[in-house]
Amino acid sequence: MNNPIEVGMYGVSQWFLYPVLAAIAILFAYAFIALGGFLWQAWQRSGARRHGSLAGHELLQAHRASPELIQDELEAIAMKRLEFARIATRVAPMLGLVATMIPMGPALKSLADGQLADVSRSLMVAFSAVILALIAAAITYTVVHVRRRWYAVELLAIARGRDAAAQVEPDAAAHANGVRA
Template identity: 40%
Template sequence: MWIEAGFSQVAQALLWPVLVLVGLAFVYALWLGGRTLMEGWQRRGGRYASLPSNDASLSLEELELAVVRQLEPVRLLSRLSPMLGLIATMIPLGPALQSVAAGQGQQALAVFSSAFAGVVLALAAASVGLTVYSVRRRWLLAELLDVRKARGVAA
């Protein structure tokens, strides 16, 4: 029984850090979305390039690594946010169910509301992250293809 109590205490201690991470993920997703919209607008005008295509000192492998480095934070956002949302939802469910069992429905409802707000923000962040990841990946792979063609390397 002491193991269960210990797990419960650790889980409760994780709630606030997880909620903070969900909030940060949501803000980061909004920033990335705005940045991607701005980049798309600049790309329409032909004034934007993410890769240093005219730098012949960089090998194709180094350029590919640059693509991965640019995409990795967005990929992590889209993959980790749902997990954080699930954690933010699951931690309060135990106490909420205990409140329901004790006949304190209003208290349980308040806990459920905050728990579901965390998962909604996390899923919104993941959705924006996945969209940004897909669009930026397409742009970066097209740039990489252009660099390969300019260097005379078969794609």
């Protein structure tokens, strides 16, 4: 690797290892924060179903607080709520790939030089980073898709003009009256 362009590209790529690892760590932590928020909202929604309240139903609450909101404004609220988790779902695997590839150069160089301890260290970083990134992506993917369904059901209920008790869940009125669906 005597070509200045190759040396330059290698050097620049190595600068990105620590920022990429930091971004993966942040996304990994965010995934568990998002999961906690999702589980809390699911718990609120299950309690709301039993008690006929709107707890955990963000769009229904927004519509009740501001009935003048149109469908597009409610969809914008839903998209804003999902935005960072959707970005994390897509970016985490890409950063995992980057964090896998950056240490591969030094690992291959160490292998050629017969320094197996350095190969092992580089590969450990590479594989650990991609594993954490994929776990973060899987968690945020699940959160996004379930919340997207929740928001779609709420938007349909608002569009149909159901009253608040029936908007919580299709069988909320039956639960409120003690009838099993």
